[in-house]
Amino acid sequence: MERSDVRSFYILAAFLVCAYALPFVIGVQSGTVHATERWFAYLTTVVLSGVLQGGVYAMFAVGLTLIFGVMRIINAAHGEMVMMGAYLTWVCFFYLGLNPLLSMVLTLPIAFLFGMALQKLLLHAVVGQPELTALLVTFGFGLVMIYVAELIFTTDFRTIPFAPATIQISRRIAISQNKLISFVMAVAISAGVYLFLKLSRLGKAIRATALNAEVAMVCGIDVRRIYLITTGLGVALAVAGGALVSIQFGFNPETGIVYTLQAFAIIILGGRGHYVGALIGGLMLAVLESLVSLMIPNGTAMVELAAYALMISVLLIRPGGLMGVKES
Amino acid sequence: MIRALAAAFVALLVLGGGSAWAGHRLNNEVLIGGAISMTGQYAEPAGRQVNSIKLWVDEVNARGGLLGHKISLRLLDDKSDIQTAIKLYEKLITEDKVDLVLCPYSSGITEAVANVTERYKMPFVAYGAASSPIWEKGRRYIFNIVAIAEDYQKGAVHLAKQIGVTKIAIIGQDSLFPRQAGKGAKDWAKKLGIDVVLEENYPTKQTDFTALLQKIKAAGAEAVISNSYFADSAAQLRQMRELNVNFKLFSSTVGPGLPNFPEQLGATAEYVLGFSQWEPLPHILKHTGMKEYIDAYEKRFNEKPNYHAGGAWGALQVTEAAVKKAGGFDSEKLREAMATIEVNSAFGRYKVDAKGMNSHEGITFQILRGQRRVVWPEKWAETKAELPMPEWGKR
Numbered sequence: 001m002e003r004s005d006v007r008s009f010y011i012l013a014a015f016l017v018c019a020y021a022l023p024f025v026i027g028v029q030s031g032t033v034h035a036t037e038r039w040f041a042y043l044t045t046v047v048l049s050g051v052l053q054g055g056v057y058a059m060f061a062v063g064l065t066l067i068f069g070v071m072r073i074i075n076a077a078h079g080e081m082v083m084m085g086a087y088l089t090w091v092c093f094f095y096l097g098l099n100p101l102l103s104m105v106l107t108l109p110i111a112f113l114f115g116m117a118l119q120k121l122l123l124h125a126v127v128g129q130p131e132l133t134a135l136l137v138t139f140g141f142g143l144v145m146i147y148v149a150e151l152i153f154t155t156d157f158r159t160i161p162f163a164p165a166t167i168q169i170s171r172r173i174a175i176s177q178n179k180l181i182s183f184v185m186a187v188a189i190s191a192g193v194y195l196f197l198k199l200s201r202l203g204k205a206i207r208a209t210a211l212n213a214e215v216a217m218v219c220g221i222d223v224r225r226i227y228l229i230t231t232g233l234g235v236a237l238a239v240a241g242g243a244l245v246s247i248q249f250g251f252n253p254e255t256g257i258v259y260t261l262q263a264f265a266i267i268i269l270g271g272r273g274h275y276v277g278a279l280i281g282g283l284m285l286a287v288l289e290s291l292v293s294l295m296i297p298n299g300t301a302m303v304e305l306a307a308y309a310l311m312i313s314v315l316l317i318r319p320g321g322l323m324g325v326k327e328s
Numbered sequence: 329m330i331r332a333l334a335a336a337f338v339a340l341l342v343l344g345g346g347s348a349w350a351g352h353r354l355n356n357e358v359l360i361g362g363a364i365s366m367t368g369q370y371a372e373p374a375g376r377q378v379n380s381i382k383l384w385v386d387e388v389n390a391r392g393g394l395l396g397h398k399i400s401l402r403l404l405d406d407k408s409d410i411q412t413a414i415k416l417y418e419k420l421i422t423e424d425k426v427d428l429v430l431c432p433y434s435s436g437i438t439e440a441v442a443n444v445t446e447r448y449k450m451p452f453v454a455y456g457a458a459s460s461p462i463w464e465k466g467r468r469y470i471f472n473i474v475a476i477a478e479d480y481q482k483g484a485v486h487l488a489k490q491i492g493v494t495k496i497a498i499i500g501q502d503s504l505f506p507r508q509a510g511k512g513a514k515d516w517a518k519k520l521g522i523d524v525v526l527e528e529n530y531p532t533k534q535t536d537f538t539a540l541l542q543k544i545k546a547a548g549a550e551a552v553i554s555n556s557y558f559a560d561s562a563a564q565l566r567q568m569r570e571l572n573v574n575f576k577l578f579s580s581t582v583g584p585g586l587p588n589f590p591e592q593l594g595a596t597a598e599y600v601l602g603f604s605q606w607e608p609l610p611h612i613l614k615h616t617g618m619k620e621y622i623d624a625y626e627k628r629f630n631e632k633p634n635y636h637a638g639g640a641w642g643a644l645q646v647t648e649a650a651v652k653k654a655g656g657f658d659s660e661k662l663r664e665a666m667a668t669i670e671v672n673s674a675f676g677r678y679k680v681d682a683k684g685m686n687s688h689e690g691i692t693f694q695i696l697r698g699q700r701r702v703v704w705p706e707k708w709a710e711t712k713a714e715l716p717m718p719e720w721g722k723r
Contacts, residue, residue, distance in 0.1 A: 032546070045571070049538040155369050157559040159566070159592055166572045166720075176570030218441040249535035258533045293539035300530040300540045301502050306479045 008318040015317055019310060020288060039170035043294065048175055051283055052183040056244045059281025060184040060259060061266035062193060062275055069210040069273030070230040073134040077142030079260030083237050084145060084252045085242020087112065087153060100162050100247050101185065107243060108236045113169030115235030121133035123231060124224070142256065147256030162247040182244040186235050187238055194275055204228055210273060222238035244299070246248045256316050263310045271324025280322060285310070349383040358394055358657065360385070361402035362430025363416035363458075368408025372586075374433035377456065377640035378403065378457040379429060379629050384644040389625070394651055405419065406432060412439045417444040425632040427657040428452070428647065433636075435459035435477075435505050442470045453678075455643035456636075458605075459508050463683045469659075470678050471666050473643045475690035477505050477581075478512025480603045481553050483692025483704035484579030485516040487601065491715045493551045493576055497526040499564075500555030500581075501534075509581050525549050530560070537564050541573045551577035558583045565596050566717075569720050576716035579692075580608075585635070590698045595696045596705040603637035604691045604700070606642075606675055610620040612708050613676070642675020 027033035063076045075081075085107065091101035110172045122141060126134040163178040197203035208216040209226045217223050241259070245251070260283070267274075270281025285307060292299045299306075315320060362381075365374040385401045388394055406413035414430050418427050421444070431454045432441050438457035443620060445452060451469040454462070455620035460476045484500050488496060500506035507529065517524050526547040528540060541564070544552060552575050553559055561583030568575070583589050584602025610618040621641055625633040633641070651657065669678040680686050693706035694713050703713035 032543070034546070039546055042546045046542050049536075049571075155371070156588070157562065159562060160593065162569055164596075166567065166570055168572065174572045176567065177332060178570070250562055252559070255533065255535075258535070260404045289536075290539045294543050294546075299530050300499075300528050300534065300543075303534070304531050325655075 001029035006141065011323075012322060013062050013320045015313060016090050016094055016284070019313070022289075023291040023295040023299070026297075030297050032295050033295065035271050038172060039224065041170070044084040045070045046290045047287060048169075048173070049179060049294075050287040052179045053177065054283035054286030055183040055186045055264055055279075055292075056241060056282075056306075057262055057286055059190045059244070060238045061263040061270070061282055062190055063234040063241070064263045065267045065270075065275065066193075066206075066230055066237070066277045067133070067234040068267070070206060071123070071227055072131055073123060073126065074131060074138070075234065075261060076135055076139040076235075077145060077256075078138075078238055078263050079256035079258065080145040080149075081111070081256075082242040082245065082259040083149065083251060083253060083256035084114075085156075085239030086244075086246035087149060088159055088239060088257075089243040090158050090245045093162070096274075100243055101181070102158060104240060104243055106277070107239055111236040111239035112232040117232035118235065119153065119228050124227070127227060128215030134145045144261070144292040146253050146256065150228040153253060157250040159250045160246050163270075178246075178247045182248060186241070186244055189237070190279060193237065202229065254268035262307075265307050268311050268321055271321030274321065274323045277321055278322030332601070341701065356361055357400045358366070358397035358428070359400050359402060359424065359426045360427035360428045360430060361404070361424055363404040363406040363413050363420065363432055363441075364430070364600040365408040365433050366403075368404040368669045370408040370433045370437075373634075374638040375634040376634055377433060379625065380633065380637045380640040381524060382692065383625060384629060384641060384648075388648065394648065395656065399445055402426065403430075403531055406437065408434075408437075410437050411439045413441050413665070415439050420450045421445070421450060426450075426701050428662075431456050431643075435462065437439075438462060438470075439504075442467055445469055449659045451659060451666050453643035453646050453666065455639040459505050460685070461489070461504070461508070462630075463685050468647075470684060471665055472647065473678055473688060474517075474605050474639050474686075474687040475688040476685070477508035478510075478511065478515070479690055480509045480581045481513035481555070482516050482688070483603065484553055484577065484601045485520060486520065487518045487523060487713050487715060488551045488553075490713075491576060493522060495523045495525045495547075495549050496551045496553055497528070497547060497549035498524055498553045498555070499528045499530065499540065500527070500546070500556065501532055501560055502529040503532055506555035506557075506581065510553075513553045513555070526704070534560065535563055537567050537578070538571065541567060541571060544575075545573060549575070551575055552579070554578065554580045555581055556580045557677055558589065561600075562593055565593060565600065569596050572720055574717070574719045578690065578717065579603075584700070587634075590700075591696050595723065598723070599695070599714060600695050601703070601713075602693055602695065602700065604693055604702075605688065606638040607635065607691055607693070607702060608632040608638070608711070609702065609708075610703065612710060614629055615674050615676050618674040638675050641676055642673035645673040646671045646678045647677075 015107040060082055064075055067073055067075050088107040089100045093100055117242045126137050153215055163181055165177040166174050167177055168174045205221045206226055207235050209223055266281040266285055267278055270277030293303050352575050365371055385399050389398050404416045406416055427452045429452050430439055431457035438454050439462050442596040446467050446469050449469055453471045455473050456478045458474050463472055498510050501508045512522055514567050523654050526549055561580035579601035581603055584600050585604050590597045608622045649671045650662055650666040650669050653669055654661035655717055676688055678686055693700040694703045702708050702710045
């Protein structure tokens with residue numbers, strides 16, 4: 001690392017410490033923080049739940065960062081693909097009677113093929129074009145997905161009643177079963193993808209393409225095939241994310257945008273194109289959101305403000321993100 | 329000559345646009361029009377209002393029409409979109425020259441459309457809007473019929489008082505209607521001597537309420553007044569159960585009133601309080617003509633009318649009475665009639681104050697064994713509220 005890079009890392013770290021301390025400071029001042037065993041139990045519940053949530057966010061952010069890293073395409077329809085995952089899971093649950101976790105065996109290959117088709121028909125045309133072109137194309141595609149979903153499923157909210165039990169850790173600390181299941185699945189899937197990229201030949205080819213597509217091509221890597229697989233994998237990760245959020249929260253065709261924005265914030269925080277960075281970013285974002293909501297008066301209304309303030313600050317201090325390297 | 333013709337033309341335009349009158353139409357018809365959400369997020373409640381509108385038009389025509397004029401109905405779709413609604417009302421009033429306007433659905437769209445109808449002096453009874461700020465801007469041609477947002481939680485706060493709750497939390501979505509409902513709940517709590525220990529709004533697309541629920545607990549609240557729609561109130565309840573967070577009372581403004589709420593949530597929806605403007609219970613509410621309306625509606629649409637449908641019907645009855653009192657469709661006379669008339673409709677009594685606001689009384693119900701049962705006010709209660717809510721572990 002260069003010296004300036006190291007310095008910006010430390011500045012960012014210092015800033016983050018302050019950012020996470022701020023809710024506590026405001027909480028103490030406004031009397032929402034109490035030094036009682038009971039209150040610490042509430043805090044623990046909230047932080048735990050934030051960590052569990054962050055794991056799931058991170059997983060679909062990995063999909064976004066993968067597509068960006070390899071093709072420099074910002075997929076603005078990523079959240080809509082999460083939404084698609086939620087609906088696929090819903091259809092499997094209510095029409096085929098499939099367990100939402102089992103249904104991934106069916107939905108992930110579908111998502112992979114969908115991603116490949118998308119790459120072939122739409123994204124191939126914008127690889128290598130200015131980033132804005134890809135952004136506009138995927139944004140438009142996201143709108144098409146929303147309207148198609150509205151046509152098929154209407155705008156009604158859907159929920160999937162799966163694993164609604166409570167896991168009581170201590171007398172006062174509890175987490176919900178579906179959150180824990182989602183987290184475990186998300187970590188397993190993310191770890192699988194990470195190992196695939198690190199160890200397998202194909203994974204190495206994907207990383208090589210991400211580093212430099214031309215050199216990869218010279219070395220005999222079929223870059224177009226790599227692009228197909230990358231988009232397939234990215235969409236599959238989004239759909240898996242959709243399956244995991246669908247068992248926790250209600251959704252309708254318009255919920256995708258929330259997840260797109262969250263994934264953006266996470267990869268900016270963690271570092272674009274960086275997989276471990278996305279995991280760290282996901283956890284950090286979810287925990288910060290929880291802390292702001294718990295301690296700042298009317299903080300729940302400020303959760304989004306806090307998330308984007310964090311994102312902008314990171315962009316100002318260290319544009320490459322926490323784990324990212326300086327872009328040339 | 330040309331100048332005279334131009335003057336005549338302008339005069340015609342002014343007359344035609346300014347005071348619409350039924351006699352100018354073919355077949356002696358009267359044209360009634362409005363834009364309402366047939367698609368988009370408001371399609372469900374608005375669709376029920378359209379049912380009542382169609383029923384009313386056919387019934388009036390079968391009786392020989394409005395002051396002897398047959399009604400011709402022009403309904404357009406605003407796609408649940410404010411800008412579209414504004415354009416369509418401009419078109420209805422200036423191009424189609426409707427004699428009477430119907431109102432749109434939702435406070436947001438009504439607030440925007442009221443600026444158009446006000447400009448053209450077209451009076452109407454707004455059955456699709458419950459936010460009182462609409463009537464606090466000195467508007468003269470819009471009249472309220474339904475209970476206002478500030479009263480949605482009145483019953484819940486009274487019930488909280490009855491079971492000895494001393495500390496409540498008021499939470500709600502960060503938008504116009506829930507904020508007004510929260511303001512009203514706070515005022516009622518103050519009047520009844522209940523301490524509001526937490527007030528919090530959340531963004532419209534919030535899905536995770538874990539931190540907020542812990543915060544409510546940490547603040548020591550015994551009951552939650554949630555000014556929420558379907559998705560958010562459902563998420564709050566699910567997460568309360570999943571995290572084993574218990575309150576003595578939970579009340580939501582809109583969600584529990586929708587038929588699919590108990591269906592989708594199952595046992596989790598039990599004991600929840602909700603608000604309704606009106607219920608199809610003629611033996612309890614005893615409003616004039618209620619039974620006849622409910623029977624006619626059920627016969628035609630194979631379901632009982634809900635409060636959206638009932639409100640629209642009541643407003644149309646008021647409109648009809650006002651037209652009769654005004655003796656025509658002159659907008660000033662009609663406005664005067666709507667402002668002064670007293671009508672006992674199937675929806676309840678209509679008599680507005682100087683601001684144009686009615687004082688409709690709503691109903692608080694509780695979901696008990698999958699059914700909505702009226703529990704407040706006492707004069708209309710079908711059953712006694714089962715409160716405090718049992719803990720999740722003991723159900």
